Amino acid sequence: MGDTSGAGEPTLEEQIAAYQREFQDLDPQVEKIVSALSRLNRRMNVAYGRQTAELGIGNTDWEVLKALVLSGAPYCLGPGDLAKRLGLTPAAMTHRIDRMVTEGLVTRERDETNRVRVIVAITAEGREKWLAAMRLATVFEEDLLQDLSADERTALGEVLTRLLRRVEHAQPDAGGRLSDLD
Amino acid sequence: MGDTSGAGEPTLEEQIAAYQREFQDLDPQVEKIVSALSRLNRRMNVAYGRQTAELGIGNTDWEVLKALVLSGAPYCLGPGDLAKRLGLTPAAMTHRIDRMVTEGLVTRERDETNRVRVIVAITAEGREKWLAAMRLATVFEEDLLQDLSADERTALGEVLTRLLRRVEHAQPDAGGRLSDLD
DNA sequence: CCTTCGAACTTTAGCTTCTAAGTCTTCAGT
């Protein structure tokens, strides 16, 4: 009946108007950028989540597979290395690896040259799942950017990396754990 | 020793190079944008998390306070409405409200005109915390965008809303629950 | 040679936050 677009999520414009109403010293231009970034990312995460769910793996599995593949040949790392790269504690890593071993995505075995160490390696199945997820992701990403010209893409990439540099310089390597799905 | 920048997070450039190495049919320009978006958002979430933690509230509390304030006067909603806006189940909402009532951020009472309904209202303390969080957030956001000229900000806002429109049109209102911190 | 120290991983216990399913209360219509 009203005009508040029901009970769901307000539109970006509605939300910015509400912010200005409740908090005067707010630059609407800044807020527009920040809110759009945030929403965009949420939508992307939802899309990625759906895609990985279709493949029968979780977002957490996907993160680990990504780290292993991007580490390069021979595609294996220790739990400690993985934990550092993913920004979580060794204990959490142990649990993830437990699950992923039973799911057949990775193997875990002791390093025979130094029996304190453990080697986590991606399996053929894990690699295939990663590839399949990447294919789905690139389709989604291409579609997302479809309306942008080559020049606009270049400009956007440049501006975003500039912002990123700024924020990474400010907080050098906080091990935060939120939506590491890049 | 090496050049892999230690065990922490790889740089954006390193990561894109690794992607290209492991997955050929990938447009580096697209990947640059997507990865930068993702990282930027993670950093922002970490920053917001720190700020709210300084104020003694959690991100989940912050989300609820935001929904209440942005709903406008008289700054109260039912648990069901809140659940819809935040994209979670009524049961989860009950738990959040329980906690926030004990923390003094909101009040919960029955609606005397319709005793099935419950009214969750923000308290003075809750409102102050929200304001304080907003002040911190705007400082951070201004700093983040400091290097961008007015024209660049306009252009960035325009491009991002264009992307957002595209993705929101594609998945109309998925109730996904990831990083709703805008 | 033996001991001790430290590093790397795992285990245990507990926390937070979510969902699903069932229950209770209250309003509205017959």
Added chain:
DNA sequence: ACTGAAGACTTAGAAGCTAAAGTTCGAAGG
């Protein structure tokens, strides 16, 4: 009054994390 539907709460349980203690092994020093 009775019944049905709606709204919120309760209970049980899953997923994921952390902190701290425990285990196992390699290496350095007596």
